[in-house]
Every structure is written in structure tokens, then in C-alpha cells.
Amino acid sequence: MAKIVIDGVEHEVNPDNNLLQECLSLGLDLPYFCWHPSMGSVGACRQCAVMQYRDADDKEGMLVMACMTPATDGAIISLEAEGAKSFRSDVIESLMISHPHDCPVCEEGGECHLQDMTQMSGHNYRRYDKKKRTHHNQYLGPFINHEMNRCITCYRCVRYYGDYAGGTDLSAQASHHHVYFGRHEEGVLESEFSGNLVEVCPTGVFTDKGFSENYSRKWDLQTAPSVCVGCSVGCNTTPGERYGSLRRIVNRYNSEVNGYFLCDRGRFGFDFVNNPDRLLEPVQRVDNTGELLADDQIKALIKEFKADGTIGIGSPRASNESNFALRAMVGEENFYAGYSDVEHDSMQVILELASDVAFHSPSVREIEAADAVLILGEDVTNVAPRIALALRQSVRNKAKDLAEDSRIPQWQDAAVRELAQHERSPLSILSPAVSRLDDVASDRIIESLSVVVSMGHQIANRISASAPSAAASTEHSEVIEKIAMQLKSAKRPLIIAGNSNGSDVIKAAANIARALRDGSDGPAIDLCLLVPEVNSVGMGLMASAENPLGAALEKLQSGEAKRVIVLENDLYRRAAKAAVDAALTKATKVLVLDQLPTATTANADVILPATAFSEHEATYINYEGRAQLSFQVHQCQKQAQPSWRWICDAEHVDDLVERCCNEAPGFARLREVLPGENPFVAGMKVPRQSHRYSGRTAMLANVNVHEPKQMEDKDSIMSFSMEGIPAQKDASVLASSWAPKWNSNQSISKFQDEVNGELKQGHVGCLLIERKNSSGSYFEAATELKEPSAKQLRVVFSYQIFGSDELSARSKPIQARMTDAYIGLSPQDARKRGLSHGDVATISPLGSPVVVCIRTGIKVGTAMLHCGDGNISPADFSGLIEVEKSATQTTSRGIGNLIVSDFHEEEINS
Amino acid sequence: MLTLIKDTLTSQVVTLWRVFSHLWVKADTVEYPDEQPYMFPRWRGRIILSRDPDGEERCVACNLCAVACPVDCIALQKTEDEEGRWYPEFFRINFSRCIMCGFCEEACPTNAIQLTPDFEMAEYKRQDMVWEKEDLLIDGTGKYHDYNFYRVAGKKIGGKDKGEALNEAVPVNVRSLLP
Ligand code: SF4
Numbered sequence A: 001m002a003k004i005v006i007d008g009v010e011h012e013v014n015p016d017n018n019l020l021q022e023c024l025s026l027g028l029d030l031p032y033f034c035w036h037p038s039m040g041s042v043g044a045c046r047q048c049a050v051m052q053y054r055d056a057d058d059k060e061g062m063l064v065m066a067c068m069t070p071a072t073d074g075a076i077i078s079l080e081a082e083g084a085k086s087f088r089s090d091v092i093e094s095l096m097i098s099h100p101h102d103c104p105v106c107e108e109g110g111e112c113h114l115q116d117m118t119q120m121s122g123h124n125y126r127r128y129d130k131k132k133r134t135h136h137n138q139y140l141g142p143f144i145n146h147e148m149n150r151c152i153t154c155y156r157c158v159r160y161y162g163d164y165a166g167g168t169d170l171s172a173q174a175s176h177h178h179v180y181f182g183r184h185e186e187g188v189l190e191s192e193f194s195g196n197l198v199e200v201c202p203t204g205v206f207t208d209k210g211f212s213e214n215y216s217r218k219w220d221l222q223t224a225p226s227v228c229v230g231c232s233v234g235c236n237t238t239p240g241e242r243y244g245s246l247r248r249i250v251n252r253y254n255s256e257v258n259g260y261f262l263c264d265r266g267r268f269g270f271d272f273v274n275n276p277d278r279l280l281e282p283v284q285r286v287d288n289t290g291e292l293l294a295d296d297q298i299k300a301l302i303k304e305f306k307a308d309g310t311i312g313i314g315s316p317r318a319s320n321e322s323n324f325a326l327r328a329m330v331g332e333e334n335f336y337a338g339y340s341d342v343e344h345d346s347m348q349v350i351l352e353l354a355s356d357v358a359f360h361s362p363s364v365r366e367i368e369a370a371d372a373v374l375i376l377g378e379d380v381t382n383v384a385p386r387i388a389l390a391l392r393q394s395v396r397n398k399a400k401d402l403a404e405d406s407r408i409p410q411w412q413d414a415a416v417r418e419l420a421q422h423e424r425s426p427l428s429i430l431s432p433a434v435s436r437l438d439d440v441a442s443d444r445i446i447e448s449l450s451v452v453v454s455m456g457h458q459i460a461n462r463i464s465a466s467a468p469s470a471a472a473s474t475e476h477s478e479v480i481e482k483i484a485m486q487l488k489s490a491k492r493p494l495i496i497a498g499n500s501n502g503s504d505v506i507k508a509a510a511n512i513a514r515a516l517r518d519g520s521d522g523p524a525i526d527l528c529l530l531v532p533e534v535n536s537v538g539m540g541l542m543a544s545a546e547n548p549l550g551a552a553l554e555k556l557q558s559g560e561a562k563r564v565i566v567l568e569n570d571l572y573r574r575a576a577k578a579a580v581d582a583a584l585t586k587a588t589k590v591l592v593l594d595q596l597p598t599a600t601t602a603n604a605d606v607i608l609p610a611t612a613f614s615e616h617e618a619t620y621i622n623y624e625g626r627a628q629l630s631f632q633v634h635q636c637q638k639q640a641q642p643s644w645r646w647i648c649d650a651e652h653v654d655d656l657v658e659r660c661c662n663e664a665p666g667f668a669r670l671r672e673v674l675p676g677e678n679p680f681v682a683g684m685k686v687p688r689q690s691h692r693y694s695g696r697t698a699m700l701a702n703v704n705v706h707e708p709k710q711m712e713d714k715d716s717i718m719s720f721s722m723e724g725i726p727a728q729k730d731a732s733v734l735a736s737s738w739a740p741k742w743n744s745n746q747s748i749s750k751f752q753d754e755v756n757g758e759l760k761q762g763h764v765g766c767l768l769i770e771r772k773n774s775s776g777s778y779f780e781a782a783t784e785l786k787e788p789s790a791k792q793l794r795v796v797f798s799y800q801i802f803g804s805d806e807l808s809a810r811s812k813p814i815q816a817r818m819t820d821a822y823i824g825l826s827p828q829d830a831r832k833r834g835l836s837h838g839d840v841a842t843i844s845p846l847g848s849p850v851v852v853c854i855r856t857g858i859k860v861g862t863a864m865l866h867c868g869d870g871n872i873s874p875a876d877f878s879g880l881i882e883v884e885k886s887a888t889q890t891t892s893r894g895i896g897n898l899i900v901s902d903f904h905e906e907e908i909n910s
Numbered sequence B: 001m002l003t004l005i006k007d008t009l010t011s012q013v014v015t016l017w018r019v020f021s022h023l024w025v026k027a028d029t030v031e032y033p034d035e036q037p038y039m040f041p042r043w044r045g046r047i048i049l050s051r052d053p054d055g056e057e058r059c060v061a062c063n064l065c066a067v068a069c070p071v072d073c074i075a076l077q078k079t080e081d082e083e084g085r086w087y088p089e090f091f092r093i094n095f096s097r098c099i100m101c102g103f104c105e106e107a108c109p110t111n112a113i114q115l116t117p118d119f120e121m122a123e124y125k126r127q128d129m130v131w132e133k134e135d136l137l138i139d140g141t142g143k144y145h146d147y148n149f150y151r152v153a154g155k156k157i158g159g160k161d162k163g164e165a166l167n168e169a170v171p172v173n174v175r176s177l178l179p
């Protein structure tokens, strides 16, 4: 700790940080633009000037940029000195010289960091009367709007997009006051994290396109703390609603999980909530037409389903509460897993490893701290996107070490990057095809999945001889040696695998991690095992290992079970079509609870509408086993209810959570995520609406001029109103980040205990799975797989960030980036079959149509199958497939939206 | 004591004199509704939405009037034409709540919303006090004749490209290296 004097007051600060960061941590208002809490300083904007004095006698002082000056012990500075203040107001005046007169028609207005800083710096009248320089805008795809006139050249966008997120298609162009930030030509921004530009850019240059089409000011949005349901990372979000429709999602800071950034699936994939196809009424099928169900009919139905002979199928995309309610209703022995049997098997392995004391499941922040990473067989960018962004930061740990050796502070972003050049911490990827992380990989091996697995085992064996070895091939022995040494010498090694393609890869990954610990009592090794859906882990804990989906379908088919309740799930995505068809036809009654129509609801006898994530309070468990609470944002206007409310008589979420803690093994700590009563003053609730929320007496006046009573929320500590305890008093329930003078998302520093720290009184979630005291043993090295015949290819399943997630695929902006089901082939395999890029082919056994995508970065003999938006079920394939050119060549979306680096587009047959 | 009585009597006589003296003064009130009173142009009465000098809707749906309104009686939704011009999809004022404070007019950056001297707004049914854009929008510029927000703003709209607004230079050629 260092002591510095700011405007005559002594403060304790951290000398490893710069003055700006420390001023903000102390809660002082100092304007800035180019500094970013997770990107450090470059000193580009000159807005953060303060006066620094040599000693107590120095009355003159000199101007320094707070973000470029370390907070050294004994420093004396002044924010209020006349010289500093007038400098800051001159700087902002010059930044505003060409600023357009746009605020009323600017999407950033009302949450604009530039507006805030202009106010704070005291510039309010444009004296410059010469002409403003102007720019043309670019089309940047379905997610982002571009309005270059509003730029203040802080360089945050290119630093984020290029340096932080690894994007290659956004750059600074031209010179002097003509500097332009855009693509080299118009087109879709390629990065999967482009949406963060909206929040990183302090002005209205990059704005959310979907939000603009359905626009509302920040102060008019009804918001609540929520959790992204796009994948198993569980990033924290703030969705906003107005006039009954969900308008946008912005990041909500969680120091352990997503920090300041989301992926584009999470940010733009919420629109399914507004989908006109939403199921909103309880119906039952009578002679192929839907008939509305009355309350007493529903009661009778539920009673009927409570009788013996009913089974329930859970869902990895439904909350813990709904899964638990179904389990409680049908009984544990009749509750079946709602994902494919392959996934079920690998989930058992994952859960076993999750309670093994040898391993640690790292949070996203911990992943950033890894100094040697090995990814086995998983396409992280498409399965758990936010983790890929964290991995891009992990490779910078080498640079940070180098900086430390040269005594350069970590926050000196440009200097640290300049020093490191292309030096990176090791990140090795072994997989059947190139991935979007390859540009930062130190080694990347493209091999068939079985070779990847066996290489994994060999690495484990190289690290510790006690690990079982696999049949060694000499081909990659050097790389194996190298990776083993890198992992072994690392301070914090990290092994990543996932269950996209069965459990063999996971077992190999676990063996490597176990070898690294090698029976010692040393620290647990980071082993990150990815699962695809928001509550895969929660449902995995809930469903017994003996109850896979296949068993449920068999039970229905054999008549052993007569009725089935399907919870928020499309079984046709989980099991082979024939098996699902047989089971559903045989069942006497099929009750489906869901949000949107699916192939399963089409075969249901009764459909009960379920609320979407923003319409109910719920808990989910992410890939680490971290339970998180997501609040309700708005009411569903129609008859949809949380699934649990249809099938059990619990009154509140809290009651169910309580029961779940007591009755479901592994959930004992779930209640810790519920907000405590303590922070609430005089029984006041936390408002979901800002104190500026407008239109209260006019929004519904067209329907009835007599305003209805404010909607009550009996379930939650939040209210559907403007009144209550302001967010500043309790940061753990941060409906929306706002502080006096700080209208933009940069106000988050007012809620952190220090910059980049935890939210004040915050809740980062709660790790549910307890580790046993003893550690398990090595897995057997997997046996060789059957060799494919000349015609066959080995299939691996490929996730796509846009399309593989069932719900976000029903959102308009995401649909604009989706592809058809496609098959990725190496040029050699394609040539053999007479296929060219973009052809339509059929694949065995069902003859499903897929688009051919020829990529140079795919292992020969491997076919990467992307199942599209449920067009094909992975369960229909077992290992080997045949591909043939199709007679019909029509596609709907094609594969034009695919962004990979290794297309092989030249004519194959010539 | 004596002075107190004297003062009280004088004061009452003076007051009475003042009252009666008004018998001969011309009345300020008029025989409304037979006779219409003179309304000052800046009187804060019925609210209208005006058009710019080119005859287009002035309101850009910025929501500032709505947020300024102390009784929250304005609700609107932004939409956009094909060429990027913002305007309200609906614009509603609940006059049964409006207190004619004029904050909306003061907040409006485009001079779109204006209060007028019309005060005759009584209705038999309260529901009829809810006015939509069709009821609010007039054909003229109202009190402010010349201002056209989109001529000043940098946003491109139909008929005005980048660099064509007031005080704007032609758009930069980013490929040029000239100073
Ligand atoms: S970027 Fe900010 S200051 Fe600039 S026009 Fe938009 S809201 Fe106004």
C-alpha cells in the first residue's frame, strides 16, 4: 500500500496501479476515455490530466496524465487544480470540434460516456465555427450500426477488437483528423465478440442494430440482473424491456465470470422471447386442432399425470427449479435426463471429475491466469465463446512476465505489447479441424479424434510415467514431448476438453491433469470441461446415472410407462428420430412444456406454455458448477408461466430452492444464491425501473385512461416500479448500472469495491459441487476405434456459435448469421466424392441433405457435421457416415455466413 | 391602546374604500364563452407537434420530452424510415394527467412539441383526453418558423447525405494521404 495526497486528502492506494484507476477506485470523478479497466492505459485521449506536485512546497505543479502515471508512494496530485481543470475542458472542446449535432437521434444518448465526460469537464458551448469533418459509414453486418462522425479517436475499438479479441477486420485508417475506424471494405464484422464494441466505444459510433430498430432510452428500460442462457458459461447480463417486448441485452459485470464482455450469441440471441410463434396458451389436441384448456381442465390433467405410469424428461435448458419440480412430481426414479445418451455418459464422467480433489474447475477469470493451456478436441469459440476470449488473454501472461522482468507496469498496455512482440504463453490445440483460436496457438495438431485422444494419453504418460500410455505413433512425438514439458513447467497449467464428441477426450484430458498433480498434495490442477447448455450441469446433477433418455424412450415404447411430461425440450434433437417417433406414438398422453413450437410440441397431446428466461426468476448451474440466480425482468403478457408453476404447488421460487436444497443431493448450497434480507431497508424492494422511467401515466392510456395498479411481484425482492431502494445502496442486485454523473455503463466502477474487484456486497454465484477428500485414479487409455472403409468418413460434431443453440437460433439477428446444416470435408475427401464447395450432399443413414463445405484445415477421413438448427439429430449417426452428392441442389441459408480461415474454394474437379 | 384602536379603524376604512373604488374600474374578466379572451402566444395550453419548414414531422422520437414530464404523461416509440430518419411510431399524451408545465417544450431539441394558447380541452369522458400523434400533429411550424433539426444534425437522411448538413465539410476520403 502506498499513501498519496489527492487535493489535500491522504489516501491509501495500490502502487501497482495508475493514478486514474486508483482515483476511480476511491470513488472520485475523473474524466477519461481511452483507459479501460481490462485493457489498461495508452494515454491517447489526454482527458485524464491531473496536476502533480514535486513536494509540499511545489505550488506550481505539472500536468500529468493520470492513466499513465503510477500511484507511487508520496505522490501529491490535484484533480481540482485550475490548470488541470482548464486543460481537461480544452481537451474535450477540441474532441468535440467536429462532433455532429446528433444526440437526439443517437442510440448512445442518455448512456453516453462522451456526454457524461463533456458535462464533467465543463465544456458546454461550441466556439469553433468552421466546418466539421464528416465520414461515410459502413455496413458492418446484422449486429452493429456504424456512425463514424461521432468518433473521438480514443482508439478503444481497435484495441478491444484487435488486441483483446483477436479480430483482424477492424482497423484505424487515414491520418490526422481524418482518422477512421472501420473495415477495409464494407461487410460483416467477423469476430464472435463484435457486440462488445457497443459498450467499449465511449460514443455512438458502434451501436446495437437490433436495439436501434426497437429503440428505447436506457432510462426507459425495465431491467433486472439476469444470466445468459446461450451456453454453459453463464455470463451475467442485464436485459431491458419496454412496452412488453425485450429490447436488448448488455453486459452485467461479474468479477469471476464474464467481467466486462459477452459474446455475440449472448448479446444478440435474446429475440426469441419476442418471437411471434411463442406458445402462449395452454392447449390440448383434439382431432388435430388445438383446444384451449380451462383452469379446472388443467388441474384434472395434472392430477392424471400424477398417477403411476408417468415419466418425466428433464431439460438442460430449463432452470433447476423446473427440473426439480418435475422430478418431485414424477419421482426420482421416473425422472430422465433430457440430453442425448452420449452426452449423458460423458456427463457422468464430468460429474465424477468435478468432485475429485485433484482438479479445480477454473472460472473465466482463472482461465485468464493460465500460463500454459492445452485444448483437446474442442472448438471452444463455438461451444463456450466467452472462454475463448479468456484464452486469448491467457496467452498474454508471457508478456506480463516479461514486463515484470523489465519493471514495466502491467497497465502500460502499449509498452507491454511492444515489449512482448509475438511472445506468447503456450496454448496448444489438438483437434480434427482448425479453430478460431489457432492464431494464438503455439502448436496446433490436426488429427482424427482417436489420434487426438491417444496423443492426450501419451502427453499424460510423458508428464508422469504412472499414467497409462496409449499406442504411440512416432509422428508427433516431438510435439507431445514439447507440450508435456510446457505443461509441467507452467505455474498454472490448464487443460480444456468438452463433451461435444463423447467422453474419451474428457478422460484423456483428466489423465493429463492428474499426471500434472501426480499423486502429490499440491494444488489442484485446472481442468475445464465444457458442456453445451446453460443448465446441462444442473440437470446432470438432478437426473440419476441410471436414467438416460434412451431408457425413457424404451419404457414408453414398451408400454411400461404410459404418460410422459417433456420439460422444455425438443427430443428430436436428442435422440434418433425413429426412437422418438415410436415412443411418442405409443404413449397414451404426451404433455410438453415449452416456450416455442418444436418437432416435439407438434406431437404433443397437451402443451403448456412456459415463460422465457427474462420472464421468470430462476437458478442455473454453469460449467464450473457455479449456481447463479437470474431475476425476472418483465411479465409475460399472456398465459405462459414458469414450467414449475404448472406442475407443482410451490408458491415462490424460494420455496422450490429450499426444497431442492433439502431433497436433491448436490444442491445443498443452492440457497446461498438467493439474496438475503439484510440489505433491505424498511421492507423496501429493489426497483426494476430507473428513477427517470417515463410514460407511466400514458403507456397504457390508449387501452384505459385509468392507470392499473402497479404490478406486484410477490416472488422476488424486486418490484415492477420506480420506487424502492436505489441501486447505489445494494450493488448485489444491480438492476442497471447508473450513478450520478455516470449514465453510461462506465458507472460500474462506482459499484466495484475497487476497479476490477467484486461488486460491493456482490454475489458472484456459489460453487455447488463439493470436492471429495480423496482423489480418483487414472482412466484406461482408450482402445483403437474401428477403421472406416474407403467410402466412409468418421463424423465429428461441430457446434456453431450462431445456430447450434436452440433458443438463440429463433432470434432474428442470429438467424441473419446462421448457416444450413453442413458437412466439412478435406479437399481430398471431397475430390474423391466429386463434391465442390457449396454443393448439396446427402449423408447416410437417413439421407439427410447437407451443404458441402470444403476446408483445408480438416483431417482427411474426418467429416465435420454441423447439424444446423435442429435439421439433423446427432443421435442418428454413430461414428461412420457416407457422403454422396444429392440429386436436388436447393439450400435455404447456404453456408455463406460461415467464418473460418481455411475455405478451399477452388474448383475441385478441374 | 388608543393608537391600536385608531389604527384598526383606519385600516378598515381604507380597505372598504379600496373595494368600493373598484366599482368604477373597467373589468379584466370577459363574458366567456360569448366573448373570447386575448391569449398570449406563449400561454401554456394544449400541446401540439409541429412540422419543420419542409413540411416533415419535426419530432425525432428522442424521448426527452417524455423523461422531462413530471407527471409522466407522454409515451412514444421511436421508428425509422428506410433512409434513416427517426420519427415516432406512436406519440401519446394523456391530457388528463398533463399539468401544462411546459417542461416538454423546454426539453425538446427540435422545437417539435409546443404548448399553444388553446385551453378549451374539457371532455365529458376522461378517455377522450388521451391524444395520439394524429390528434397532436399540426400542419405548420407553430411558434418557431425556421428551425429544421435534420439540416443541422450529422445523421444522413433521405435528401441529405453526409457532408451536406449545415457547417459540414465533404466526407473524408480515408484512402488519401494528403493533409
Ligand atoms: S455519441 Fe454521445 S455525445 Fe455524440 S451524438 Fe451520440 S449521444 Fe451525443
Ligand code: SF4
Pocket: A150, A151, A152, A153, A154, A155, A156, A157, A158, A181, A200, A201, A202, A203, A205, A206
Ligand atoms: S470509434 Fe469509438 S472506440 Fe473507436 S476510436 Fe472512435 S470513439 Fe473511440
Ligand code: SF4
Pocket: A228, A229, A230, A231, A232, A233, A234, A235, A258, A262, A263, A264, A265, A266, A267, A384, A385, A386, A387
Ligand atoms: S459465452 Fe455463453 S453465456 Fe457467455 S454470453 Fe456467450 S452464449 Fe452467453
Ligand code: SF4
Pocket: A104, B058, B059, B060, B061, B062, B063, B064, B065, B066, B076, B104, B107, B108, B109, B110, B111, B112, B113
Ligand atoms: S423532445 Fe421533441 S423531438 Fe424529442 S420526442 Fe419529444 S417531441 Fe419528439
Ligand code: FES
Pocket: A020, A031, A032, A033, A034, A035, A042, A043, A044, A045, A046, A047, A048, A049, A065, A066, A067, A068
Ligand atoms: S484516459 Fe488517460 S489519456 Fe486517455
